[in-house]
Amino acid sequence: MTIEKLQEVLTGEASFRLKQAIKLVFVDLISDWEDASVFPLVLREKLKQDLSLDIKADLFLSKEQKSGKAIIHLVDGLKVETTLMNHKDGRNTVCISSQIGCPLACKFCATGKMGFTRNLDYSEILIQIIFWARFLKNKNEKISNVVFMGMGEPLLNYDNVFKAIKFINDPDLFNISSRKIAISTIGLINEIKKMVNERIKVDLAISLHAPNDFLRRKIMPYSENYQLEKLLDTSDFYIKKTNRRVMLEYLLIKGVNDSQKEALELSRLLLGRKLYFVNLIKYNETGSFKPSDQKTINNFKNILLRNGINVIERYRFNQDVFGACGQLALKTT
Ligand code: SF4
Structure with missing residues (x-):
């Protein structure tokens, strides 16, 4: 539709x-x-x-029934996943997919293992929003935030993503402030530069997951095209032009990127970069790696804090329905 x-x-x-x-x-x-x-x-x-308004979807609600994931059936028979996260403060964040599968094949990601099928059209992106908006309307609630952190690399589907964002932000339609919309990318430099010129300036999140190029390439093969220093220079530019803070997402994977050495290296990388904050995420198992234990996570976090880095630890939603970060692969059991 x-x-x-x-x-x-x-x-x-x-x-x-x-x-x-x-x-x-x-x-x-x-x-x-x-x-x-x-x-x-x-x-x-x-x-x-x-023009049918019906959205065919399989809904899987988490234990507490307020968060969950939906597998939406598209007109051509393909399926895409989207999740809802209800925060303790009452906010409802919807996590949107931009592609079916993903061509970037990050080693730790279930979507990456699916391979790439196709980009989503802007209307297929919006269907995910409409689905959750209807779900929340029945509970007298609304979507508060939209994050492009689902299946796919959003900046590889740039035009459809930004066309959808116009609808999401439009005061006469979904009316979600640009400050409550975020795009997460592995760091496509040219596209980040392009985002600076968009009328709607959304928040930028970078999937970092390693403090140096060598390790980053090992777990995120596509990142070999984007040297870390150049990537951070580009996001510095984004900050300068938009006055937004940038979130660096860092999955903590046992024995891979969670040591004291990596925490110190990350601290050095961010030295003097005040408008960044690191979002530490305990890895959700998808088969290949194991999550770091809580003691290691605390140590890692404390090193960053001691070095003056802004850091938060992300609460994990929807693990019980295979809808947590990195788990989206149309799996239901
Ligand atoms: S982490 Fe993101 S970019 Fe990497 S394979 Fe998964 S969906 Fe693609």
């Missing part, structure tokens, strides 16, 4: 009908044209026939 398709189906109708239909779908979140009471019956019937 796209605006273009809506336009096509409403051809010949008064022009205000399109505006009404957009509001019904994106703001009122109707899931059946039957509920479009502002439309005459005959138009409702036509829309029902030509």
Whole structure:
């Protein structure tokens, strides 16, 4: 379901009908044209026939029933995964996929192991938002944040991602502030530079996962195209132009990147870079590696703190439904 398709189906109708239909779908979140009471019956019937609002999905809620993941069935039969995280403070963050599979094949990532099938169209990105917005509406809640941290590398699908962001940010549609939208990338330098010129300046998160190029290449083979120093220079530029802080995501993998040496190296890398913060994430098992134990995580974190680095430890959501970071691979049991 796209605006273009809506336009096509409403051809010949008064022009205000399109505006009404957009509001019904994106703001009122109707899931059946039957509920479009502002439309005459005959138009409702036509829309029902030509443009289904149904979203086919398998929903897996976490134990506490407030977070979960959904596997959405796309029109061509392919499937994509999206997750909802309900935070203790009540915020609802939706994690969105931008591709089916991922071509970048990071060694620790379940999506990377799937290989790459295709990019998602902007409307397939929006369907994930609509799905959770409808789910939350039933509980009188709303989406507060949107993060592009699901399946795929969002900056490899740049145009569709930014087209979707326009809808997500539009005050007449989802109305989510640009400060509450984040893109996570392994660090595509040219695309980060391009982001600086976007009207909507979103938050940038970089999947770092190693404090030097050698180790980074070992676990993230595609990163060989992006030297760390150059990548950080580019994100310095992003900070300068947008005045945003940049998040560095760091998965802690047992015996791979979690030693004191790596913590010190990371501290040195970030020395003087005040507008960065490190998000430490305990690795969620996907088969190849093991997560660091809590003592190692605490040591790593303390070294960063002692060196004046801003650091937080991410709470893990949706592990019980295989919907945690790095686990998205359409797995259900
Ligand atoms: S971590 Fe991100 S970039 Fe790497 S394979 Fe997984 S989805 Fe792709």
